[in-house]
Amino acid sequence: MHTTISAHEPSPPPVHIDLAVSFDLEKKLLWGTSRITIDKDHDLQLSFPDLRVTAALISSEERENAPLEIQGDTLALPATDEQRTLLISYEKDVQDSFSNIISERAIILTANWHPLPQHKALYSLNAQLPEGFTGLSQADELAETDDNGQVSFSFSQPLYALTLVSGRYVKARKTIRDDLHVYTLFFKEDQELAPGYLEAAADYVRRYEKLIGPFPYNHYVIAENIMPTGYGYPTFTLLGQQVIRLPFIKETSLGHEILHSWFGNSIDVAYDSANWAEGLTTYLADMAYRSDAGEGPEARKEAIQRYRDYVNESAPLLGEFYGAGHQRRENQARRAIGYQKSALLFHELKLRVGEEIFFQSLQRVYQTFKGRSAGWQDLQKIFEDLSDQDLSNFFSERLGRNDLAVLQIKDIDVEDGPASTSVSFSVVQAQDPAYELLLPVSIETTTGTQKFQELITDSETALSFEVGAAPLEIAIDPDYDMLRRLSGAEYAPVWSAILGASECLVVHGDDSQMDIYEPVIAFVEGYGCRQTRPADLSQQNLEAQTIIFLGTSSSHMRNSFGLPAHPAVGFTVDVRANPFNRELAVALISSDSKEQTEAAVRRLSHYGKYSFLHFDNGRIQEQRTPTTESGIRVELEERPAGMALKALTEFDELVDELSDKRVVYLGETHTSRPDHLLQRMLIEALHSRDERLAIGMEMFPRSSQPALDRFIEDPDFSEAEFIRESRYYEVWRYDYRLFRPIFAYARKHKIPLVALNIDREITNTVFKGGSLEALSDEQKAQLPTQMRLDLEGYAERLKSTYQMHGQDHGGGSFAGFIKAQALWDETMAESIVGYLEKHPDTRMVVLAGNQHTRKDSGIPPRVAARIELTQVSVQNLATTRASAAELATTTDYLFLLESYEFAPQGKIGVVLLEKDIENGTTMEIVEVNPQSNAGDAGIKKDDILIFIDELAIHTMDDVRLALLDKAVGETVRISVMRDGQEDGVRVDMEVELYSPTAPPGHP
DSSP states (O other): OOOOOOOSSOOOSOEEEEEEEEEETTTTEEEEEEEEEEOTTOOEEEEOTTOEEEEEEEEOSSOSSEEOOOOTTEEEEOOOSSOEEEEEEEEEEOOOOSSEEEOSSEEEEOSSSSOEESSOEEEEEEEEOOTTOEEEESOSSOOOOOTTSEEEEEOSSOBSOOOEEEESEEEEEEEEETTEEEEEEEEGGGGGGHHHHHHHHHHHHHHHHHHTOSOSSSEEEEEEESSOOEEEETTEEEEEHHHHTSTTGGGTHHHHHHHTTTBTTTBEEOTTSOOOHHHHHHIIIIIHHHHHTTOHHHHHHHHHHHHHHHOOTTSOOGGGOOOOOSSSHHHHHHHIIIIIIHHHHHHHHHHHHOHHHHHHHHHHHHHHHTTSEEOHHHHHHHHHHHHTOOOHHHHHHHHHOOOOBOEEEEEEEEEEOSSOEEEEEEEEEOSSSOOOEEEEEEEEETTEEEEEEEEEOSSEEEEEEEESSOEEEEEESTTOOSOBOOOTTTOOOOHHHHHTOSSEEEEOOOGGGHHHHHHHHHHHHTTTOEEEOGGGOOHHHHHHSEEEEESSOOHHHHHHHOSOOOOSSSEEEEEEEOTTOTTOEEEEEEESOHHHHHHHHTTGGGOTTOSEEEEETTEEEEEEOOOOOOSEEEESSOOOOOOOGGGOOOHHHHHHHHTTOSEEEEEEOTTOHHHHHHHHHHHHHHHHHOSOEEEEEEEEEGGGHHHHHHHHHOTTSOHHHHHHHTTHHHHTOSOGGGTHHHHHHHHHTTOOEEEEEOOHHHHHHHHHHSSGGGSOHHHHTTSOSOOBOOSTTHHHHHHHHHHHTGGGSSOOOHHHHHHHHHHHHHHHHHHHHHHHHHSTTOEEEEEEETTTSOTTTSHHHHHHTTOOOOEEEEEETTTOOOOHHHHHHHOSEEEOOOOOOOOOBOBOOEEEEEEEETTEEEEEEEEEOTTSSHHHHTOOTTOEEEEETTEEOOSHHHHHHHTTTOBTTOEEEEEEEESOTTTOEEEEEEEEOBOOSSOTTOO
16 A cells, blocks of 8 residues: 655645546546635645646635636645635646556556645545446445446545546455445456455455454445556555456455555544554554464564665664655665564564553554544554553654664573572673563473563663473574564575665676676666676675676686576576675576566566575566574573484495495594594495495595505505605695505505595685685686585584684685685585596595585585585594584484594604705704603704614605504614714614604604
8 A cells, every 4th residue: 555644734624625537548638627615714735746727716705716827736825714616627648657547448547637735635526437437436435337437436534635446347246244345346357356356355354343343434346457556545455457366465465455444544644643554554464464374473584684684774764654665775675664664563562562452452543543643652642551551662762763673692591490490691782772672582491492571671681581391492582573683593695685785786797698687787776786897896895795696607606606506497586695794695697588587577576585586487486585593592402312222224234225325425533543444344345335436535635646546556656655645744644544444445456546625725825815816827727617605504614613713824814714615625526526427337435524524515515516416424423523403414324433543653752844955855853852752862952863763764754654653662763863964973772652742743
């Protein structure tokens, strides 16, 4: 409904306006007369919007039919002490528009078709309609059009303006009771829809009579319009033909418009008040129907998200809302305030005063103001009177502020008492000043959920609740009973986040596709978006602005969001979270033709709550809304998960299940021997069932592949050479003994070892530089073809890691950190796919850290984006630290394997420095650990280490190889050069190895 609000002084007793109109269909011309009676002692101001006044006469007691000159499009008559009658003849050329139409099918006049007074008036109307037309206007009785096309209307409720609807309609009727009927005026081709609309309308009337009071009129008409309108007027609604044909309108918009008969029409909004009627109607209609379907919390959450996405500092307050259209950003902001925020106000109010008092108050409002105007202050007074509560802060805060309550939980304490358990915590309102809020709190326990409410008014409030079972989780406002800021876990970006963005960039795709996306560019420019080319897009833009990518060719898009799996035919909108800034959204838009784009763009403003939309020829084919948490939640204890022992599966049976999978990811903790033992056992078991197996290894970059191939193929290639040439200790550094039996088994059975990773130099450069642009052309050639940084939970998990550790390793930005991490995952995925495509009969076991083998955001989904295959992720339950809930989303199979850890490797007890010399490198002893046996054996600072048990020492790798199998307590023979490399003296000695307490990494 469009509610018109006047900001003028209180209206005087109404004038009487008698209209008469006729039409020329061919010329699209309206002829009209307006007979206006003005009571004595009252003035009159008239406007003539786009009207041609052909004559004007004024009569009074002293003179009759005196000519009156009208200059311009307004007329002002001052008050006199006598009654006057004004007679105006006028014409209007009606150019078909959204508001007014004159055609062979219908005459629809909804705006500026007759002289308009500044205040409300009592109207009557006589219309001469074309043959076969049926007429409709606001009236006390449903008028009949006679055989000559004459129809007359009279309405006893003052109005600002009149609406005339007429067309070649078929009329249908349903009786609610003897003094109340509902009608449809539909075009012949839509007459089959009439019974459903009549039945639905009757149901709505009965519903709201029960809640509010008797229907204010003796009839209600659902009339069909040529244009796609959704207008509500006293006694009728005007719905577009396209609208009426939508299957959901009877369950949604129809009830909204009928409810306006009580609030907005019978009672309209006072001249000195902001609009309360739209919010109340939205709450009692749209939101109520969703609640009837069990979707009340979802509806309220969508309203909060819409408010969050559209409303900013420049938006009007609810106390300043008078009305809004549908298109453009500023109208969406006004609607979010006047419809969604206002509806949530009434929901909060119902909880505050109680449901019984809430509806008693609405009934009192209707009884008091029926046929009159009411404002927010009138509603507040009635609610205060019936509830016996002071609601002044409640109303003033919600009408006078646009900021959202920002709630946080801190200082949680759980104490077990003799009879119950107390859960205590503080709720912080981070915004300033604090709101007065009736705070809903739910505490989940092992036996169910206990719900509480607490009125809070301060910036920090200490709360304590008693529960009867072990508390597991606190949830603040899980059903969205108040307007507040959504927490990160509650929020997911949707299309409205794009349209409502204050800073939005549209990034062009290929120049050859510019024509395809012209309609969407024009559409989003109406919401304030600016255009830019891919070459001008910076990392700063990605971190600070909302981005729309047009097409799928942008390297920025592919390096952050991968290659989207959009349908090849149609128009797709795919809204993603911005991995660099979770407060912002990114939209990926693709289309196969300009026609597809044009057809879809016309509908986009109606789909703000969805994150994924796909249209074909303008018809929606798929729409998705992401699932997020409900309420601000803090876990106190994890609800334990388990299984019946009879459900345990034998090792061989599980291996049989794994053996038909193309890729099996075996997760690990890098220092855990049980994890690597499980890897070994599964590799051996899987290979015994099918020898067509390869082993993919996280530890090795692809540049190590020649050494891996030679190790498998060349029997003369020693283990020491393999370690050196693969750069094992440079690229991995973890205990070689963990992988030694796996390498040995692979070599014995000639199982290919596949290096999966990218060189660390590349990831370090990206981390420190924050983008891929810092790489050389040679390094860029090694990058994967696409990268997804926005997989669910990926950025959040890495953000936590970065905040704990990332800034301590090179000082790179989070943008660089997440890109470097994704480079590892995407490169490993691309390596796996590349190998399997070259070897279509081979399966692969992938050995990688548990975070990389996660099926939700690690390597598996990145492989799935490149190739269709079967894959599973495996972990060792004995060593994982993941919760049951996390395991359910990250892992497919769990094995339980406990075993001993390796005894610590023996250490000499010196600190070594690798130095360059003329013929290579040498290892200088720069420190002797006093806790070791090295000093007692005779080793001194500045000695050059040359042999360990006759193995020549030139590098740190040589040292590690020499000590690889040496245990604490064993004795090794050490040879050093003393007093210089060239002229020094060789000194040999025996050293008992020890286990240091110093940080690991030194021999």
